[in-house]
Amino acid sequence: MASTETLQSPEIEYSPLKWRRAWLTMDQNPVAIEFAKSNLGVLVLHVGFILALAASGQLSGAALVMVSATLGAIALAPHRRIELLVGASILYVILRPFRIDGWTAVVNLKSQVIEASPYLLQIPAVVLFLFFSALFLRAMHWKPTQRLAKRPLTSLFLIWSVFLVTAIMLPKGSMIGAFVWTFVGVMISAIWFLAYAAVDEKAKVKTPLIAKAGMMRPIWGGSSTPLGKGFGYLNKFDSKNADELAVTRLKALKLAVWGALLAGLWFVMEYFARDVFELPTLITSILATADGTASVGTSWVSLIYNYFLDLVIIAVWGHMIVAVIRMIGYRIPRNSRNPLASRTLAEFWNRYHFYHKELLVDFFFYPAFVRYFKKSPKLRIAFATFCAAGAGNFLFHAARDTHVFANNTLMDGLAMFQSTWVYFLALAVGLVFSQINPFKIKPEHGFFCYEVLTRLNVCTFFCFVKIFGDITVEGTLAERCQFVLSLFFI
Secondary structure, three states: OOOHHHHOOOOOOOOHHHHHHHHHOHHHOHHHHHHHHOHHHHHHHHHHHHHHHHHHOOOOHHHHHHHHHHHHHHHHOHHHHHHHHHHHHHHHHHHOOOOOHHHHHHHHHHHHHOOOOHHHHHHHHHHHHHHHHHHHHHHOOOOOOOHHHHOHHHHHHHHHHHHHHHHHHOOOOOHHHHHHHHHHHHHHHHHHHHHHHHHHHHOOOOOOHHHHHHOOOOOOOOOOOOOOOOHHHHHHOEOOOHHHHHHHHHHHHHHHHHHHHHHHHHHHHHHHHHHHOOOOOHHHHHHHHHHOOOOHHHHHHHHHHHHHHHHHHHHHHHHHHHHHHHHHOEOOOOOOOOHHHOOOHHHHHHHHOHHHHHHHHHHHHHHHHHHOOOOOHHHHHHHHHHHHHHHHHHHHHHHHOHHHHHOOOHHHHHHOOHHHHHHHHHHHHHHHHHHHOOOOOOHHHOHHHHHHHHHHHHHHHHHHHHHHHOOOOOOOHHHHHHHHHHOOOO
């Protein structure tokens, strides 16, 4: 007769903490990795991943279908990954060439004036730009010692500036004027992608030139900042075998689910802020202060709440893009990584929007750092930081938003950027001080100073600079300054 112990059924332990630990460590679990390598595992991972993408609300229905189809095709034919990725990206840039609504609105308005479909302007402009991109990358080999090969970003912006000035000077109601404006918008939306492709071409990255030229609007979407940079950067994080690919896909699923949960948090925060407490947005508070209809308490709550909303939405947006790239097989770092843990402004800047920081470092910080003030380390760092966070950051945003000149006078358009000067100057000064400050708070200064006060200082700084950093046509510099003063009853 069997003993009592052998007759007892094994107990299933319902422990949320253990489930959480199992979920977070599944990319280190041999059983999970083996399952992720199987055909069924690949199917389950992709279905779960697409459901998480859909739940995040970061993609339109058409974009979700396109991403799903591309991921499925790559999973079925991994040896054709580059061709499938570039082909989908070319289709995407033709359908959605602009990264911000401002350029889409300009092209739609121009098309109405000339009584034509926006696609009649968009498609030829995109095709011309893709041809220009391939020609530009090829031209770097014709005369490697010339400025185009040595300073590709400078050359690109000079060419773009010529088109911009031409667009401004052409009659606003003309067909050629509408087309040039469309081309200007397409080029500035992809110029940083082309810049990274030029860097890869200069570094002789083995990916075919036509593939580099075709990745001007990657299938994972995003802003004008290239998350994942170019093929040279992606190749560093490529999965070398089946085990690494399985681990990368498991990490992609985890990040996508976390992004979907954060999207839910953002939805709840928005619901309570707008529908329950009727809390105004930051720009609404600024305009209300100018009208004399805002209360100081509401302004403070709006300012702080906006800071946390911004952190959540940047994290959601970045997590979903990085998750798609990981599902394709490139285990690149996250775009946002716990920015609230930052104790210095420089650390926050690195954690908040990693790939935008990388862009500024790659194209502005390093070139300035290796050329100027070599005998003065602090001045060298300060100047390079100012070139990146100040001048380079302003160039990035100002060029992206030059659509304001399409329907405004030159002076009116320039006036719209007045508050951004304050934002980028304050940001640059803050980051410089953060890096060269000799009186940094250390653990020996006590728990409150090191763990609490440092993070509070970071939060306060970025709360206030955000007042001037909202790139919008609403809220003048004077109104934003008035809002800051009103917070202190001045």
